[in-house]
Structure formats: structure tokens, C-alpha cells
Amino acid sequence: MNIMERIYRSLFNKEIPIKVRDRFSIASGLLDKTFLREEIEEARQACAEITDLEALELAARYRNKLPYLVHQFQLMVRLAETIPESRHEFVNSKDRRFTGVFYVLLSGMRTFIKLVKGFFLLRKQNV
Amino acid sequence: MFDVVIVGSGASGVAAALSLSKKGIFPVLIDAGLKPPSDPPIEENFYDYCERNDCFSQVIGRNYEGLSNLERNRIPVPAKLTSPKIRFVTERAAELSPVIENNYNLIQSFARGGLGNAWGAGLYKYTDRDLEDFPVKEKDLEPWYKRLSGEIGISGENDDLTPYFGRDDHLQPPLRLSINAAHLLKRFRRKKSRLQKKGVFIGRPRLGVLSEEKDGRKPCDYRNLEFWEPVLSYIYSPAMTLEKLIRSNKIRYLSGLLVQRWDRRKENIIVQARSIDNGQSSTFSCKRLILAAGAVNSARLALSSRNDYRTRLTLLDNPALQFPLVLPGRIGRRLEREAFGLTQLNMIYEREADKKLYQGSILEVTSPSRAEFFGSFPLSARDNLKMIRMMLPALMVMQMFFPIGRKEGALLSLEESGKLKIQGSGRRVEDKIIGEILKIMRAIGAFSHPFLVIHVPEGHGIHYAGTLPMGKDPDGPYMCETNGELWGEPGVFVVDGSVFPVLPAKNFSFAVMANAMRIACNVACSLKE
Ligand SMILES: Cc1cc2nc3c(=O)[nH]c(=O)nc-3n(C[C@H](O)[C@H](O)[C@H](O)COP(=O)(O)OP(=O)(O)OC[C@H]3O[C@@H](n4cnc5c(N)ncnc54)[C@H](O)[C@@H]3O)c2cc1C
Numbered sequence: 001m002n003i004m005e006r007i008y009r010s011l012f013n014k015e016i017p018i019k020v021r022d023r024f025s026i027a028s029g030l031l032d033k034t035f036l037r038e039e040i041e042e043a044r045q046a047c048a049e050i051t052d053l054e055a056l057e058l059a060a061r062y063r064n065k066l067p068y069l070v071h072q073f074q075l076m077v078r079l080a081e082t083i084p085e086s087r088h089e090f091v092n093s094k095d096r097r098f099t100g101v102f103y104v105l106l107s108g109m110r111t112f113i114k115l116v117k118g119f120f121l122l123r124k125q126n127v
Numbered sequence: 128m129f130d131v132v133i134v135g136s137g138a139s140g141v142a143a144a145l146s147l148s149k150k151g152i153f154p155v156l157i158d159a160g161l162k163p164p165s166d167p168p169i170e171e172n173f174y175d176y177c178e179r180n181d182c183f184s185q186v187i188g189r190n191y192e193g194l195s196n197l198e199r200n201r202i203p204v205p206a207k208l209t210s211p212k213i214r215f216v217t218e219r220a221a222e223l224s225p226v227i228e229n230n231y232n233l234i235q236s237f238a239r240g241g242l243g244n245a246w247g248a249g250l251y252k253y254t255d256r257d258l259e260d261f262p263v264k265e266k267d268l269e270p271w272y273k274r275l276s277g278e279i280g281i282s283g284e285n286d287d288l289t290p291y292f293g294r295d296d297h298l299q300p301p302l303r304l305s306i307n308a309a310h311l312l313k314r315f316r317r318k319k320s321r322l323q324k325k326g327v328f329i330g331r332p333r334l335g336v337l338s339e340e341k342d343g344r345k346p347c348d349y350r351n352l353e354f355w356e357p358v359l360s361y362i363y364s365p366a367m368t369l370e371k372l373i374r375s376n377k378i379r380y381l382s383g384l385l386v387q388r389w390d391r392r393k394e395n396i397i398v399q400a401r402s403i404d405n406g407q408s409s410t411f412s413c414k415r416l417i418l419a420a421g422a423v424n425s426a427r428l429a430l431s432s433r434n435d436y437r438t439r440l441t442l443l444d445n446p447a448l449q450f451p452l453v454l455p456g457r458i459g460r461r462l463e464r465e466a467f468g469l470t471q472l473n474m475i476y477e478r479e480a481d482k483k484l485y486q487g488s489i490l491e492v493t494s495p496s497r498a499e500f501f502g503s504f505p506l507s508a509r510d511n512l513k514m515i516r517m518m519l520p521a522l523m524v525m526q527m528f529f530p531i532g533r534k535e536g537a538l539l540s541l542e543e544s545g546k547l548k549i550q551g552s553g554r555r556v557e558d559k560i561i562g563e564i565l566k567i568m569r570a571i572g573a574f575s576h577p578f579l580v581i582h583v584p585e586g587h588g589i590h591y592a593g594t595l596p597m598g599k600d601p602d603g604p605y606m607c608e609t610n611g612e613l614w615g616e617p618g619v620f621v622v623d624g625s626v627f628p629v630l631p632a633k634n635f636s637f638a639v640m641a642n643a644m645r646i647a648c649n650v651a652c653s654l655k656e
Contacts, residue, residue, distance in 0.1 A: 011508055023183065027191050034199040058507040067199065073508050074501060075197055081498040082183040090497035091174060092462050092516045100459015100517040107510035114507040 003047045004028070007076050010054040012089060023079050031075065035068050043068035046125050052117060059118025065127050129155045130654055132398050132413040133378075134386045134428065136160065137241025139623035140419030141365040141372070142640035143647035145278065146271070148377035150651035155411065156369075159223060159237035159403055160382025163215050163244070163357040173351040173494065174464040185211065185355055186496050202232050202584050206354065206495050207245050213357050216245045223385055223403060224424055230551030231537055232586035235423060237403075239382060240366025242421070242589065243636070247469045248335035248362050249488055250281055250637035252293040256484070257631040260532075262599045262609040263642070265293070271641035271648075273297075279363040280341040281333055287319070288330035291475045291484065299338045301331040302347055305491045306463050307454055307523050308471035314571040326477035327567050332470045332488065333637075335363035353468040354494040384409065388432040389416055389619065396618050415618050415650050419643065422624040423539065423547065426594035429605060429613065429621075430541040440605055441536040442549060443593035443630045445528040446556055447583035450564065451503065452489070452573035457521035468494025474525065476564065486632040487527040487564075492519065523573065527564065528588065528632045529556060536593055537585065551585040590635045592624035611646035622646045 001009070004024050008016035016024075032040060043066045050056050057073050060066035080086045092100070131147060131154035133140050140156060147154050169176050169185060176182060187193040188211030195214075196203040208217050220235040236242040252272050255265045272293075282299040283292075304312065315322065315329040322329075337346045337360075347361040358364070372378045384400040391397065398411040418425040426440050474487040492500070497515050500522075504514040538550045561580055568575060597607040601614040611620040622643035624635060 011512060013509075019181070019183075023187075023191075027187075027194055030191055031194065031197055031199075034201075039199075054508050071197060071199070075194065077498045077501045077508075077512070078187065078194060078197070078496070079183075081496060082177075082186050083181055084178055087174075087178050089512055090515055091464075092459070092520055093464075095461050096459045096517070098459070103513050103517050104458060107506050107513050111506040111510045114510075 003044065003072070004076070006047070006053055007072055008080070010052075011073070011076060012080065012086070017083060017085065019083055020076075020079050024076060027075055027079060028072070031071070035071070039068045042066065042127065043072070046127060049125065050121050052114075052121065055114040055118035056121050057118075058111065058114050059122045060127070062115065063119075063122060065122060128395065129411060129413040131155070131415045131417060131650060132157060132396075132411055133417040133419055134158075134398070135241065135419035135421065135424070135623070136239055136365065136369050136380070137236065137419060137421060137623070138243045138365045138636045138640050139643040140241070140417075141368045142275065142643040143417050143419055143622045144372055144378050145368055146644035146647035147651050148372060150648060152651045152654060153377055153379070154417070155379045155381060155413070157381050157384050157386055157398070157400055157411065158239060159385050160239040160380075161215050161218055161237050162239055164212055166212060168356050168358070169352060171350065172464060173355060174462075187211070204234060205587065206499050208234070210354050212355060213245050215357070216242060219403070224427065224547065225545070226547045226549055227542070228549050228551075228586070230553055230585060231549040232584045233423060233549060234587065234589050235421065237385075240364055240369055243365040244357055246364070246636065247488070247490075247634075248364075249332055249470055249634040250279065250335045251333055251633040252641075253631065253633065253635070253638035254291070254293050257633060257638070260629045261627070262597055263645070267645060268638065268641040271644040272637070274644065275637065275640055278368060279335045280337050280344070282336055282338045283333040284331040286330035287323075287328045288473055288475060291328065292333055295333070298333070299341070302334065302336060302338050302467050303349065305466045305471055305493070307457060307521070308489065308491065310454055310456070311489065311523070311571050311573060312472060318570060322567070322570060325567070326479055328475040328477070329472055329571070332473045334470060336467070336469075337361040347467055349465045349467055351464065351466055351468045351494045354496075386420070386428060388428060390432070415620065415654060417647065417650065418619065418621045418625070419623050422591035422594045425621055425623055425625045426539055427541060427547055429595060431545075433604065436541055436543050438605060439538040439540045440594045441533050442539040442591065443531050443533070443536045443627070444586055445531055445588035445590045445630050445632060446554060446585070447529065447588045448527045448556055448561065449581040449583060450525040450527065450568065450575050451579050452523045452525055452568055452575050453518065454521045454523070454573055456572070459517045460520045462520045463491075463493055466491050466493045468492070471523070474567075476567065478560070478563070483530055484632055485527060485529055487525045488634075489523055489525045492522055492524055525568070526583075528590075528634070530632045531630045533593065533596075533629060539594060549586075554585070555582060590624065590630060592627040592630050592635065595621050595625040596628035597626040598628065610649045620646055620650055
């Protein structure tokens, strides 16, 4: 799996749709120009060695590191939203009060664990 | 030889043209005039549309232009200005008016109708209290407020905010409130007397947004299209008045031209322009010249016409903060798909400590792309997605504007290279004020945290003013008389925000338009004399 496929999977836990993949490649090509070559290389290298990209991205975001990786996650979310199959990931179309509150609490805890893991991974990578 | 030439078709330019045409004078309006793309509009609710269709070209754009805020090291512009069909509003600005910005973030428009194509249409009268440092009073603007209201169609209510917004007996009924906004208003009304003692007032905004049909324009139909369509019949934009004036032959509209300077030949004013497509020059001779190119570009014209590369002019813009507000009771609820995606409520905070008035617009966030909020949550990527789904139905944003005086402004000058230089003032709203506002919001059931409050970058208040201020006794080449005439430049008048000596916290365009009509009416009278 390449980085793009792995980012999509870590966000949505499924295979990247072809449309999103194609658009991501084009968009990435356009936006990569605004990054330094070293920034791109550094992110690629980190991704090659680490499996949990979600933890890595989170810690990088908090530490202002690996800007290219953080950006690639944002780009993926922007592109994924535009296809009808993904809309339910973004829009809550039913009242789910208790699930909602539960998710918020759970997400906080999950993020905390990911953050600790991410910091450890960043250290391991020497980033 | 023309009687009157107006530069610029934004809110101020069309208001001046309207006023002149009412007096039987039909001006020439010269404008860069970039147009919106001619893509077909979305005809249904935005959410229904996106569920049934691939909305890539509407949201991102065929050339991926909607992703410009993701460029590295870019200060993001308001999301609406990146929307594929709306981005024409700020297109080619860097090329047509190059600017060196130091700690400043200018947003300029060279569009037909100017920045008003993208505005939120919050249209507020400046009352005598706002006009304290102006050489004009509310009574001087009142007749023009009335005429403008008739032209635009303003919805709102005479409520707790009337002492600040002024009474208006011709308002259309206010728009339907979103569920979130209705909650906040209810909470405020329950605690009204206590909050009002602390100087807090909440009520309905005055919007150039129709709740009832007017002159063939349909009322708001709550489809959340505000971020995606440049022309919505219910949101007034200056381009509407422009089209009407062109259709009825009340103005001669020359687009595709960038005015560069003016000179004088005896009594006449010679306006020099070049084509924005092929650079070809043209000149226009007129008796009166009206500058309505926006406070920055009118200042540019004044400086370049005098070959002045030394003077530094004051440039004002309202400092602003954005407060994300969470209504806990709405977490996990169904997203409100049938809403008006802009200002729902206004808050006025009359602060005891400094006796100043601050104004907040509480906005519904149902219109922007959901993914736009992805980076706003502090959680992991997958958890942020959950937040988008569960938390966004409970989210509103308050954009709070602060007044600004002349000493706090940025500085603008012209370089010999033709570039403008803007030096930001580096001012920042005090943390103490943020704390006070958060406390007020908590009292009405909306929660946030200082860590989440966004300091809007200097220049992104998008209320540019103060470069050529009017005063009772102007005494310098970059000041205007009360009638808008530029000092030492007979026949040259300024009608945009440039002439405002200070900026109160209110969105200023309605006052700018009324003042432009007042000045243009004087121009018409002077011509007839
Ligand atoms: C997202 C957004 C939301 C906003 N919301 C509100 C709101 O709710 N309420 C409010 O009051 N204000 C709001 N504003 C601000 C408001 O839109 C502007 O302040 C107002 O429209 C400015 O009008 P103007 O006539 O001064 O200039 P502009 O709108 O900047 O127009 C300038 C015009 O001059 C022309 N021009 C410039 N230079 C030249 C030249 N050299 N030669 C030829 N033509 C030239 C341009 O083509 C353009 O037509 C908002 C703005 C934005 C972007």
C-alpha cells in the first residue's frame, strides 16, 4: 500500500475509491510544489517506517513537525467529502444524542492514547 | 468629455451611481469588472445535492482551485473566498494591485460588484454614537439609509438591539432562526435583565437578505447555498444594482479597465486607464471624478496621481476574533440541513471598563464544507471526523469586531516600483476581553475556550477605511472635505471607506453606501449649478 492508500485507510478504515485516488494524485502534484523537497522526503521516510499513521500525524500536528504529512491528511479529507458514498462520514442525519456524547468522550480518550503513541514514534524516528 | 466618471463598481461605486442617476446624471463607471464563472447553479438543497451527486467541481473546482488554503505557508483566507464559483471576487488581485505586506493580509477585489459579491450582507446604520468622530451626523445619512433600504430590502426586527442599530419601520420580517440560534436567543431572553446590566444585548441582525419577495427577487429558501453560489436572489449584492442601472441605461459601464492615475488639463480631469487584458491605454476626460475603488485602491490612485512615494497613509480595518461556540445539548443531533448559513444573531457588548461598543455576529456553520473544520478539532484524524459528524450540529461561530482609531491603523505607502507597501500595526485584542466574552457566552449556554479563539489576521476584517479621511477642516493633501472632495483637488471626490476617519465595531458597508449617495448627490448639485 502506498502512503495515499494508507492515509485513506487510517481515516475511513476501508479501501480508497478510485475517484478519490486519482484526484488525490493530481491535487498532491499541484500542492507539493509549495513544500520543500526535504519536507516531503522526511514525511515519506517516516511513513515508510511507521505503521500507525494516525498516531504519527497527531503527534506531528501537536509538535509542529512533518507538515507534509499533516497536510496530506487534510487534503484527503477535503477530497473524500466530495463523493456521495462518503457523505455519511461527515453529516449526521439522525438524532443520536447519547451516541454523540459517548463518541465525544471516547474520542477524547482514544486521542490521548494515540497522542502518547505518536510522541513515542516521533522520538523513535528522531523527527 | 463626460460629466462624471466613477472608478469601481463595489458597494460604494454603485451607491454613488444610483444617487447620481436619481438626479438625472448618468455617469461613466470604469471598472476592472471580473465576472463570475457561468457554471449552472445548484438548484436544490446543498446537502441533498451532495448526497446524490459528485460535488467535486462545486466544492473543490475542476482545476483544484478550492484547495488554495492548503498551500504551505499560506495565511488562509475566509473559506467562502476559495469556493470555486466565488473565487472570481478576489481573482487577479496580486497582479492588478501588487502589494508588499508586512504583518498584513489584504483582500482586494477587481470583480464586477466588488467584495459585495461574497459578503454576509450585514447592513447596519451608523448612528450618532458611531459617528462621534465623523464630520457628518446620523441626520445627514438618514435620507440615504431610507433610499438604500428601499433598494436593497433589509430584514430584521426592532428588538433589544434597536438602541444600537436604530429604529427602522420598513424592515422585512427577520429570517427563520436556526435551531442553535433559537436556543441561544431563548437563553438570553431568560437572563436578559442580568445580562443587560452587564452591557450585553442580543437580537436579530439587519441583513440585506430577503425573507419576503421583493421586485421579482425570491426570498431565502434555507438551502445552505451561501458558500457555493455567487448569485442568490435573496442576498443583495451591489452587482444587482449595477445590472439594473446598466439595463435601464442610467450608466455607461466600461469594464476590463484598470484606472492608473488622473491628471489635469485646465478645468478638466483626465483619467488614465489600461486594459487588463492587453495593456492598451485609454484616457477619459471628465468634469468630476468619483473614486470608489475601495480604501486601498483609491489611496493608490491618490498617491500615484501625485507621484508621491513618501507619504504613509493610515489604513484602518476592524480587529476581529472568531469564537467557536458549542451548545452541549445539541451534540449528536441531526445536522440542520434547511438553514440560512450566515449571520443568525448579533451581540452588542457595551463594555464598562473602556466604554466601548463591540459587535459580534453569531453565524450558523451549516453552509461551508464539513471537511473545512477537520483541522479545527484537536483530536486524532479519525476522531476529528467523528467530531465533524457529532459536534458540528452543535457548533456556531461568533465573529466579533472591535472599533479602531487612527493611531492603531496600519500604514500604507506607494513604492516607485508601483507596488503598495502595507505595514501592519501588530495590534492584538487583549486576553482579558476574550475571557469576558467567553463568560458572557457561557451564560447563554454556548461554550468555548481561550485556546480555541482565533485571532483574525490583521487585514482579514475586510472593512478597509481611513486612508483619505474627511474632516471639517481638512489641512493636508490626503484629507477630504465633508462633501467628499479631496483637499487641493477640485472635482475629485472620494466615496468609499477611505473617507471614514475611524471605524466603529459595526460592519460598515451600509454606512459607506449611504455616505456615497450623500456625496454623489452633492456632486450632482454642483454640476447643475
Ligand atoms: C466574505 C466577506 C464578507 C463580508 N461581509 C460583510 C458584511 O456582512 N457587512 C459589511 O458591511 N461588509 C462585509 N464585507 C465587506 C464588504 O464587502 C466591503 O467592505 C465592501 O463591499 C467594499 O465596497 P467598496 O465599494 O469600498 O470596494 P470593493 O468592493 O473593494 O470594490 C472595488 C471596486 O473597484 C474596482 N477597482 C479597484 N481599483 C480599480 C482601478 N484601479 N481601476 C478600475 N477599477 C478598480 C474593482 O473592480 C471593484 O469593482 C464582507 C466582505 C467579504 C469578503
